[in-house]
Amino acid sequence: GENVEQHPSTLSVQEGDSAVIKCTYSDSASNYFPWYKQELGKRPQLIIDIRSNVGEKKDQRIAVTLNKTAKHFSLHITETQPEDSAVYFCAARDDKIIFGKGTRLHILP
Amino acid sequence: DTGVSQDPRHKITKRGQNVTFRCDPISEHNRLYWYRQTLGQGPEFLTYFQNEAQLEKSRLLSDRFSAERPKGSFSTLEIQRTEQGDSAMYLCASSVTTGEDTQYFGPGTRLTVL
Numbered sequence: 705g706e707n708v709e710q711h712p713s714t715l716s717v718q719e720g721d722s723a724v725i726k727c728t729y730s731d732s733a734s735n736y737f738p739w740y741k742q743e744l745g746k747r748p749q750l751i752i753d754i755r756s757n758v759g760e761k762k763d764q765r766i767a768v769t770l771n772k773t774a775k776h777f778s779l780h781i782t783e784t785q786p787e788d789s790a791v792y793f794c795a796a797r798d799d800k801i802i803f804g805k806g807t808r809l810h811i812l813p
Numbered sequence: 814d815t816g817v818s819q820d821p822r823h824k825i826t827k828r829g830q831n832v833t834f835r836c837d838p839i840s841e842h843n844r845l846y847w848y849r850q851t852l853g854q855g856p857e858f859l860t861y862f863q864n865e866a867q868l869e870k871s872r873l874l875s876d877r878f879s880a881e882r883p884k885g886s887f888s889t890l891e892i893q894r895t896e897q898g899d900s901a902m903y904l905c906a907s908s909v910t911t912g913e914d915t916q917y918f919g920p921g922t923r924l925t926v927l
Contacts, residue, residue: 710855738915747904747918748856793855800846800869801916803855 706731708796710804718812723781725807727794730775734796737770737777742791742806751792752779784811817907817919825925826895833891834922838907845888846916847880848904849873856904862888863910895926 707730717723729737735756740748754761754768754777761768765784770777777796781788789811794804818837826832838845844863848856859878860870864885874880877895882888892899902923906916 736914740918747920750915750917753915795855800858800861801856802858806853806855 706734706796706798706802708794708802708804710794710807712807713805714808714810716810716812717784719784719786721784723779723784723788723809725779725792725794725809727777727779727796727804728775729777729796729802731796731798732772732775733798736797737768738795738797738801739766739768739779740793740795740803742793744790748793781809786811786813817905817917819903819905819919819922821922822920823923823925825927827927828895828897830895831891831893832895832924833889834903834924835887835889836905836907836919837887838905839909839917842907842909842917843885844908844910844914844916845882846906846908847888847890848906850902850904850921851900859890892924895924897926900924900926 710727738753741751742748752766752768754770765782767780791806791808793806795801820835846861847859850856858871860880862882877893880890902921904921905919908914908916
């Protein structure tokens with residue numbers, strides 16, 4: 705079955721700097737790669753997603769890249785702000801979604 | 814409210830008791846998913862339905878767990894003879910297979926087994 709690895713598990717960046725979270729997946733049949741943000745005690749919220757026929761997608765300060773050959777995908781957050789502090793999960797889907805273990809992002813003042 | 818809703822939001826029970834959770838998906842979403850999330854981990858897939866048909870069950874879903882979606886709308890997840898290891902957040906998500914098929918999550922039911 706699908707296995708999703710996510711790194712790092714914790715990331716601290718200075719406010720205004722960029723943050724990068726990387727994931728790998730194992731099932732070449734996966735065709736959809738969403739990223740979710742989860743604040744403490746709240747539900748996961750979709751922040752951006754990318755499909756296998758696209759290499760890069762951007763939405764304001766957030767971008768995601770996908771390398772299907774290497775089975776890598778990454779989340780990039782630029783000009784980080786305090787409200788970006790949360791746990792971020794990558795995921796891969798063929799039918800069901802398999803999540804990574806999450807990255808706790810701390811934005812330092 | 815047009816989002817996914819779950820009831821109850823919190824459940825405390827004693828070991829050995831049965832519990833049942835309900836999920837109401839976004840209207841007209843034909844797929845409904847159940848996940849379990851423990852502290853510090855990502856959501857783990859349990860099972861999913863397309864309309865009323867249960868299409869897949871995870872190996873995590875022991876025979877004490879059962880899920881139904883009898884009319885293809887709301888779903889229930891029942892845990893029989895609860896164990897302390899069942900303590901977790903149980904998340905429901907729904908999607909529609911036409912278009913983007915993005916999964917939207919409900920607020921979850923937090924289960925504590927004493």
